[in-house]
Amino acid sequence: MKKIDKNGDLNPVNVTLNELHGLQFEASGFSFLPKYKVQSLLAGRHKSAMRGRGLDFKEVRAYVAGDDIRNIDWKVTARTQKTHTKVFSEERERPVLLVVDQSSSMFFGTQQFLKSTISAHLCALGAWRTVEVGDRVGAFVFNDTEYQQIRPQRSTTAILQMLKTVEVYNQKLSAEEAPKSKTALLESVFQKIRSSVNHDYLIIIISDLRGISDKSLHHIFNLKRHNDVMVFHVEDEWEKDLPMTTLSLSNSEKQVSISNLMKKERDRQSKSFANDKELLTDQFAEYGIPLLTFTTSERASAQVRTLLKDH
Structure with missing residues (x-):
């Protein structure tokens, strides 16, 4: 996949610190402290209000x-x-913690960007927007084998150090290795976050949540008891609706074609994805946790302004 004009100055595959720094100028027109209640994000599913600054x-x-x-x-x-x-x-401030998934399942995309790229862009936009309104921001960046936690701070230097970590983790991703199961990984990540975050945070989880288990959900729901939690669910069009045509898959060195994809197989994949997404949305809604969907087909800045428009 090559850099293409419709993505502007953003590489669709791998991020760089310069690109993430440049997103500072797109971090406007949205707010993580909405004046409306959570049910407006969840189409009436829940009645509680987010804490917000007030x-x-x-x-x-x-x-x-x-x-x-x-x-x-x-x-x-x-x-x-x-x-x-x-x-x-x-209320003077509320620290924000961005949980940034850069694991192998995120190294996938059939539209304009990879899921891992959208995740990195959302992290940068969230970081720049948070410090602009005067709050501290930190991050918990992880891949299949390691993680790095950055404590909330409020300086440009600290933000750049955080985004450098995101760049390093993003650059480690490769199509040469098949995506690994991350059920145990997510359980470990959310357990670590739960043990290190006390209260009154805004925790934003940026992930495809592949393989999320009841144990991980338990950790997230416990975090919600004393914090606000939002989920930025990153997905690709082909995950929910495979095309009818012959598929050609490549890792830039090798290519394989999958032909005669049966309608039955497509329907099973689509139904499974839709059922899992609905269940996850309902579970989060029960605890007043908004789940916002981000796709690989559009710039992250345009999507976040649509979903979290600053009224």
């Missing part, structure tokens, strides 16, 4: 004329027989 409870004090009566603490008022009101302070 007001944080500080203390209860005696009511004075001019206080907002909506903030009266009726329990304390009833107990003391004197009117008391809740006092709030502005």
